[in-house]
Amino acid sequence: MKKSKLLFGLFLALLIEIPFFKGLSQYANLSNAYTHAQSLALQSPENANKPIVYIFYNDEPCETCPQAAAMAYDLVKDNFGNDVNIFEINYAAAGEENFEWEYHLEQPLSVVVVKMQDGTVLGYEKIDNPQLMLDDQYYFAEKIINAINDVLAV
Numbered sequence: 001m002k003k004s005k006l007l008f009g010l011f012l013a014l015l016i017e018i019p020f021f022k023g024l025s026q027y028a029n030l031s032n033a034y035t036h037a038q039s040l041a042l043q044s045p046e047n048a049n050k051p052i053v054y055i056f057y058n059d060e061p062c063e064t065c066p067q068a069a070a071m072a073y074d075l076v077k078d079n080f081g082n083d084v085n086i087f088e089i090n091y092a093a094a095g096e097e098n099f100e101w102e103y104h105l106e107q108p109l110s111v112v113v114v115k116m117q118d119g120t121v122l123g124y125e126k127i128d129n130p131q132l133m134l135d136d137q138y139y140f141a142e143k144i145i146n147a148i149n150d151v152l153a154v
Helices: 002-022 036-043 065-083 097-102 137-153
Strands: 052-057 085-090 109-117 120-128
Touching: 036 109, 036 120, 052 065, 065 085, 065 109, 065 137, 109 137, 120 137
Parallel strands: 052 085
Antiparallel strands: 052 109, 109 120
């Protein structure tokens, strides 16, 4: 009887917790990792709490990847200006391998928004394959803007 009550209690706890984390499903704690983001924060105190937007690509870009990367960059700059740091990085290039494992990069194009607090990386939100959203430019913009707003709000 105690075992079934315990299992039922665990089930209820999961039901309560799952909706809370639903919006941050790709948000991971990287607070123990020394990252490019943390080194950027060390370079300038103004970067200690400023989100970072990475536009990652690899050596095998798809046909529409350059267009999507350029649109994402312009979208971030136009909507957030100097409130975020933005970088375009070839994660497959020599010396950039750490990004691949840090952000679980496998696709030809990914946008990663990193949450910073007091110079520490708290986590990130990732959008894989944004080039597949180009047919609906409103959705493309909404997806990227919402990811940045989610990180700003957390």
